[in-house]
Amino acid sequence: MNIFEAMGLAWEALIQNKLRSFLTTLGVIIGVAAVILMIAISAGAEAVIAEQINALGANLVIVTATRGTPGRPPSLVYDDALAISKEVKGLTGVAAEQTVASQVIKWGTVNFETALLGTTPDFAKVRETPLETGRFFTQTDLDRKNKVIILGSKVAKDLFGETNPVDQEVLLGTTRLTVIGVLKPKGKVADTDYDDRVYIPLTVVYQRYLTQAMQLNRVRTIYAQVENKETMDSTLAQIKALLARQHAVPLDKPDFVVQTQQDIIQTQQATTETFRTLLAWVAAVSLLVGGIGIMNIMLVSVTERTREIGVRVSIGARPIDVRMQFLMEAIILSLFGGIVGVTGGVGGAWLFNETGAMRTEIVPWSLALAFASSALVGVFFGFFPANKAANLDPIEALRHE
């Protein structure tokens, strides 16, 4: 009996009991799909991180305030940014940023809600947000509280269509602002759509969009761009010392956090690492359970078909023929599970991505890995029942009812 004939015999036995065969292979289907999904989700998470890092800009120091307490709001202020810019050496730019609740933007009859960010002139440079057309605001705009606005590419397109937005007047909330520039598309990273937001001078935000006195002058984040990567450590130390002095807090109990891109990368990588390890275990365990399921059913099947085995032996089947037939059944079950599982895993990953539930990236080698492990599961867990069948005593087997 050659291998194809063995496959034929196995196939006939399996289609005899379609539902049972399907249920048997379900464990492998889930395991294989889990492996592929797990790898796609990890790859997706990594891609998101890479994009976030790229979106930040290069050689960046990021200063944020620690969470405020009642009566004492987050402590970072615009003056801190000015102080850093003035006193810390080796910086090519410093920008401060404050976010406000999103506002309705209106031009003519078109209007919709968009995110609003108040910032300072260096923002374009340190956060690497180049302009498509027009200009970014200047220190003069900031000092004079000029009512100017820069649009993200999506906002510009939705609001103006084919019209050139520069020098047009828009209404943002209740304030009239003149468009002076439009940014190049930057895309969507994680939950932030860089193209669906607008930028105005920080001072205008304080004047027109923040009403509570307590919030005035506060900033959410300060970005500082370091000229030379090698001096990063000393720059960090300088900024920390300066801010501690400004805020009159001890250095070992700061009310702010100073981070580099490297710190952020490491934190996020640690998170995805844990995530991936966990998912890998889930996938491995479900493949194992799937394999045990196959072995279980194969053992039942050998018992049920004891007499059949006896008949086959009596007409000349060798032990190897019987072993081959049952091993083939297990392998076909696993491979079928592998194929359906790969389809399911790829489909699931695609669906997650399309519906925006989770960013996923299908990794080609994961399909090969999942498929190969399903075949391996079949051989491994099929071997014991197949051996049991091959070693049956023919007379006992023929007497079996």
Add this chain to the structure above:
Amino acid sequence: MNPPETLNGNAVIRIENVRKVYNTGEVELRALDGVNLDVRRGEFVAMMGPSGSGKSTLMNILGALDHPSDGRYFLEDEDVGEMEQEDLADLRNRRIGFIFQSFNLLQRMTALQNVTLPMLYRVENRVGHATREEIAIAALESVGLGDRLYHRPNQLSGGQQQRVAIARALVNRPSLMLADEPTGNLDSKSSEEIMGILQNLNRQGVTIVMVTHEADIAKHARRVVCMRDGKIVSDGRAGAQNCLERKR
């Protein structure tokens, strides 16, 4: 090991002092207790005897499904006791055709598929799928089932099922056919048909050894071997009546 001197070229089966002992706890059961038997090429032997006389055990040993505890079995001058698993399988496959009281067809396969099966397990002189089907169809036609090729066993009568089993036993052209109570589950008309087929085969040169406890069936054989308590008590046509009387 050399074959015994007395073995002539015509002997298909030679059994020498074969014993089969089962140890079930304290009791030692002697299913076969020193059996000697020669069957020459072209013979039609009926084996009779009451239940527990050892005839089925002997059949299993002749069919290479079981090993004797002691003694030797030569099939066409070859010592079966010396054979490896693979050779025994080949023996069952090509040199012996086995038919059973309960037919032992595979229920989920058609008559044609059942008959094709022994050719699937053949190791030497293998033939392709198309040829296998041709041979199987010819075998089924020879037992009068040319119009039942695609019926499954549960769609066939007992007599028809046994004829499928005979076709299956024949496809690899064995020189010896072993029949263990082939008519035990059949009505008398079907029994006569089956015996007709077996006699025909015997006339074509196939050696047949058949277990039965029906005198009507045994009379189709030219030689009757009577067993009792694991021993052969008579051998020859005359023994048949004796064997049945003792049984009563």
